[in-house]
Amino acid sequence: MTDEELAGLAETLASAAGLTRPTALRRLAGGRNNRVFHVSMEDGSCVVLKLYHSDPRDPRDRLGAEWSFLNYVWERGVRNVPRPLTRDKARHAALYDFVPGRKIAADEIDAAVVAKAADFVIAINGEPCQPERLAPGSEACFSMADHLATVDRRVARLDGIDEHAPFAAEAASLVANRLHPLWQRASSAISEGAKAEGIALDASIASVCVSPSDFGFHNALLDEAGRAGFIDFEYAGRDDPAKLVCDFFCQPEVPVPPAAFDAFVAAIAGPLGLVRDDLWRCRTLLPAYRLKWVCIILNEFLPIGASRRAFADEGDRAIRAQQQIDNARRQLDLVATQL
Structure with a gap:
């Protein structure tokens, strides 16, 4: 995915989540199976964009598992996890609140x-x-x-x-x-x-x-x-x-x-x-x-x-x-x- 495509995806997801426009993306280190980006927003807030690895040889739905888990625990008042904001299943991508630390x-x-x-x-x-x-x-x-x-x-x-x-x-x-x-x-x-x-x-x-x-x-x-x-x-x-x-x-x-x-x-x-x-x-x-x-x-x-x-x-x-x-x-x- 090119930088331009990545910026477009971030903007589309931010709009779907009712957020302000993204102004900058920065790759975060550490993910072994996915690509994760810190996204700075126009209003000064920040979120996380996560791109999930997908391969026909591995049928596991990583996006679906994480999305379901976070919604489940968020419903039960667990707040020391990312809040799920929106996702694009076709492009194996999701937007989450940023967890500081x-x-x-x-x-x-x-x-x-x-x-x-x-x-x-x-x-x-x-x-x-x-x-x-x-x-x-x-x-x-x-x-x-x-x-x-x-x-x-x-x-x-x-x-x-x-x-x-x-x-x-x-x-x-x-x-x-x-x-x-x-x-x-x-x-x-x-x-x-x-x-x-x-x-x-x-x-x-x-x-x-x-x-x-x-x-x-x-x-x-x-x-x-x-x-x-x-x-x-x-x-x-x-x-x-x-x-x-x-x-x-x-x-x-x-x-x-x-x-x-x-x-x-x-x-x-x-x-x-x-x-x-x-x-x-x-x-x-x-x-x-x-x-x-x-x-x-x-x-x-x-x-x-x-x-x-x-x-x-x-x-x-x-x-x-x-x-x-x-x-x-x-x-x-x-x-x-x-x-």
Whole structure:
């Protein structure tokens, strides 16, 4: 999309939302799958224009998921998220209120900051709590078998690494010699643990929640008063609360200290109505989700993953690829110590 087309889209959406005319657009850093712009308005206010990656090989409706989630939580009085203003489904674009704040650094993650995340999970599941009003989140899981199958699919997909990608041979070796063996060990341990607990792998889970899905401090902001805001809900929907917990503690970009696990789970357990089996899944599935995040990191080496990253970041693919190899190694080292 040219600068002129982008400015025209911003003006069209601003008009549809009843806003004044845009005067300037500035690309915001950080989006891995989308392009996000800060839009200055004629009246001195500002909004955010978000362009969502779309590819026929990936049927997920990122715009639809984020739009539905934000309208749902906004109706329930949650205000530390972007307010949805208007969208253009045909052009995979939406306009949102601007959420002020700065990115959170890993060394800032303490008990108080983790408590803000727990408060957010509780708030989005506030009354009336109707997760059935939302579509399933991306890769939603409603049984133990679903969790195992999700990671299985991601691991198997990495057998199709693009041989023309930078460092492709290194990535393929990492998948064959480290990821596959670790996943076999983790999957077996989880299945045996479920059997010991008397939990059938195909049994439906007891609890379903409203989930941001890709939840973590990589998608959070702190304003000047220390209030936390949360952004990027393109994978949100209804899901297993254990998956929410595991993603929160396994996302590698701004890692949450493992020591915070018990306090976080305890904080959300009562308000979300979690029962014993839910709490067991939260802990037992952690190695599986660490390996799932390794797969996500290595998406850089799959054609569709590279296409999505290139849409959001036009930088040097070789640099991205080397960074992802290093990130994947660190995560695999961590999982190896836990099995």
